[in-house]
Amino acid sequence: MKTFTPWIGLISRLILGGVLLAAGLLKYQHLDKSQMAVRAYELLPIAIANVIGIVLPFLEIGMGLLLILGAGTRIVGLAGAVLMFIFVIGISQAWARGLSIDCGCFGGGGQVAPGTANYLPELLRDAGLAALGIYLFIYPQSKFALDKNSHQQGNQS
Amino acid sequence: MNSKPQPGKDNFTRNLVIVVVVGVILLMLVPTLLSKKTNKDAVIPSVASSAHGYGITYNADLTGVPVIDIYEDFQCPVCAQFEAAQGDYIESLIADKKATVVYHTLSFLGPESIAAANAGACAADEGKFLDFHKMLYVTQPKENSGAWSNAALAASGQSVGITSQKFTTCVTKGKFADWVGNVAAEGAKKNVNSTPTVFINGKELNRGNDYYDRNLFKAAIERG
Numbered sequence: 001m002k003t004f005t006p007w008i009g010l011i012s013r014l015i016l017g018g019v020l021l022a023a024g025l026l027k028y029q030h031l032d033k034s035q036m037a038v039r040a041y042e043l044l045p046i047a048i049a050n051v052i053g054i055v056l057p058f059l060e061i062g063m064g065l066l067l068i069l070g071a072g073t074r075i076v077g078l079a080g081a082v083l084m085f086i087f088v089i090g091i092s093q094a095w096a097r098g099l100s101i102d103c104g105c106f107g108g109g110g111q112v113a114p115g116t117a118n119y120l121p122e123l124l125r126d127a128g129l130a131a132l133g134i135y136l137f138i139y140p141q142s143k144f145a146l147d148k149n150s151h152q153q154g155n156q157s
Numbered sequence: 158m159n160s161k162p163q164p165g166k167d168n169f170t171r172n173l174v175i176v177v178v179v180g181v182i183l184l185m186l187v188p189t190l191l192s193k194k195t196n197k198d199a200v201i202p203s204v205a206s207s208a209h210g211y212g213i214t215y216n217a218d219l220t221g222v223p224v225i226d227i228y229e230d231f232q233c234p235v236c237a238q239f240e241a242a243q244g245d246y247i248e249s250l251i252a253d254k255k256a257t258v259v260y261h262t263l264s265f266l267g268p269e270s271i272a273a274a275n276a277g278a279c280a281a282d283e284g285k286f287l288d289f290h291k292m293l294y295v296t297q298p299k300e301n302s303g304a305w306s307n308a309a310l311a312a313s314g315q316s317v318g319i320t321s322q323k324f325t326t327c328v329t330k331g332k333f334a335d336w337v338g339n340v341a342a343e344g345a346k347k348n349v350n351s352t353p354t355v356f357i358n359g360k361e362l363n364r365g366n367d368y369y370d371r372n373l374f375k376a377a378i379e380r381g
Contacts (some may be wrong), residue, residue, distance in 0.1 A: 031189065032265035032341050038352040050345050054190055062182040071174045101350075111351040111364070146171035 011143025013067045014073060016080050021064025024108035027057035034040075037109020040101040041090050067136075070145025077136025084130035087096040090125055095119040195342045199335030201280040204286070210343035211336060212259035213281050215251045220354050223381050224257045226356040228349045231293050232266040232275035232300050239353045241292040242369045248287055256378065260290065263344050263352055270306040272328075274337045276310040279327035280319060288317035307331065357381065358369070 027034040035053030039046060063083070066076045087105070094101055100114045103122045103124065195211075205213050208245075212226065227248070230237040255311035273293055279361040280289035292313065298304035311328040315322070327333070355362040359381050367373045 004229040017231050030265060031193070032263070035193075035345050036265060036350050039345070039348055046346060046348050050193070051190070054193060056188065058182050058189075062178055065177065069174055069178075071178070093256070110267075114364075123316045123378060146174055148168050148171065 002029045005139055007143045009073070009139055010070075010134060010144060012077075012135050013070055013073060013142055013145070015079070015148055016129055017064045017066075017067030018138070020060045020080060020083075020116075021068065023106050024057045024060030024062075027104075028061065030107055031057065033109055034104065035106065037104025039101070040098060040099070040104070042097075043090060043093065069140055070142055070147055073142060073145055074149050075124035077133045077140065079133075079139065081130045081133025083125045084133060087126045088130065091119055091122050091126070095123075104134050140154045145147055176294070192338065193342055193345075195301075195339050196226060196335045197337050201336045201339070202281045202292055202333060205278070205336065207350050209259045210344075210347065211259060211339045213262040213278065213286055214257065214259045216254055216257045219254055222256050223253070223378055224259070224356075224358050225378065226259045226261060226359075228261045228263055228344055228347075228352055228354040228356075229268050230270050230295070230352045231277065232261045232305075233352045234297070237294040237297045239368050240291065242371065243374050244291055244294070246371060246375065248291075250378075251287070252269065260286070260292055260346055261340050261349075262306050262337070263349070264341055264375075265352075267299050267301045271337050272307055272331070274340065275331050275333045276307075276314075276328045278333040278336060279324050280314065280317070282327065283314075283319045283321060283324050285314075285317055285319050289314065292317050299348045327351045 007122075025039075031054055034057055035050045038044070038049040038053040038056070041049075043049075043051065058082075063076050063080055066072055067080065082119070087103075091103055095105075100112050100117045102108050102110060102112050102117070103119075105122060105126075136142075180364070201211060204215070205211050206217065209217065210226070216222070227247070247258060249255075251258050262275075262277050264274050266271035275285060277289060277293070282285050285376075294312070295359060311325040314324050314328070343381045353368065356367065357378055362368065362374075362377055367377050
């Protein structure tokens with residue numbers, strides 16, 4: 001294992017974890033709006049969308065904290081990648097169906113005026129974050145992590 | 158690649174951190190989920206009823222007239238535009254008994270939306286909801302700027318002629334806070350994804366000019 005891999009791991013953890021934590025905290029402040037954002041994707045029955053609108057911010061905060069601390073990096077990295085992949089699907093289908101919504105990624109959300117939705121940058125960002133999650137799943141070794149085994153692993157291989 | 162956690166002292170801190178983070182998140186999540194349900198025991202204003210999604214209802218007893226459901230947030234600038242464009246027309250429909258009108262005061266923009274919605278319900282119990290509603294939109298401050306404290310909202314009642322101590326207590330004590338939550342929960346069930354949203358006889362008004370052009374709005378209501 002090359003010596004700089006743990007540093008890439010650290011950067012990946014901080015970026016993915018930081019984004020998740022920020023997104024979760026912003027949504028947490030306006031849970032009604034978070035529910036609205038999930039409903040606006042028109043993917044799920046309303047009752048289920050409303051529950052997800054509440055659960056998602058908590059999930060993001062928890063995953064963000066664990067990634068920043070480096071606790072359970074491998075599994076949380078994978079979960080983060082899966083979550084980002086789901087967001088990519090949600091945004092893509094909204095785009096393909098011609099819905100005009102704010103992704104609600106960092107709070108906000110709901111319908112917006114036709115033509116002002118901005119899907120491509122959101123898709124690229126989420127795809128990039130998914131890549132970081134996949135990287136952490138494959139190479140969970142990182143600096144300043146609570147996962148002790150990842151350092152040993154790095155030395156052994 | 159084997160990165161299963163190896164048992165032993167090394168991972169004690171990490172496991173403790175995982176348990177604490179997951180535990181705290183769950184402890185916060187469960188009460189939040191429960192609080193978003195409709196509270197059947199909530200104190201509700203006399204002109205609101207669960208039959209109309211807990212909204213403040215005018216001309217509930219009329220039959221054969223259009224039912225107009227208005228979902229709005231006192232802090233939403235676009236709702237102030239809608240009020241400026243159609244407010245007096247809607248009030249004339251109420252006064253002339255030409256429509257059943259239900260105001261659903263949502264509160265997704267934050268704490269001052271909740272305070273304003275509660276104050277609106279207090280004004281409704283004083284028989285002054287429409288005046289208070291209009292006054293709030295005309296004087297609408299910047300979102301969550303601190304201008305709509307309970308004390309300020311209570312004092313603002315005077316500008317529409319509400320002077321009772323009952324109103325002041327109602328506003329400052331947040332008497333209808335649970336009801337505000339119910340209005341939000343019912344709006345969520347109705348799939349209201351932006352404000353203002355207007356339903357005419359249960360059908361959502363076309364997004365766009367219908368909200369702001371008097372003739373288009375009037376035509377939509379007359380079509381039913």
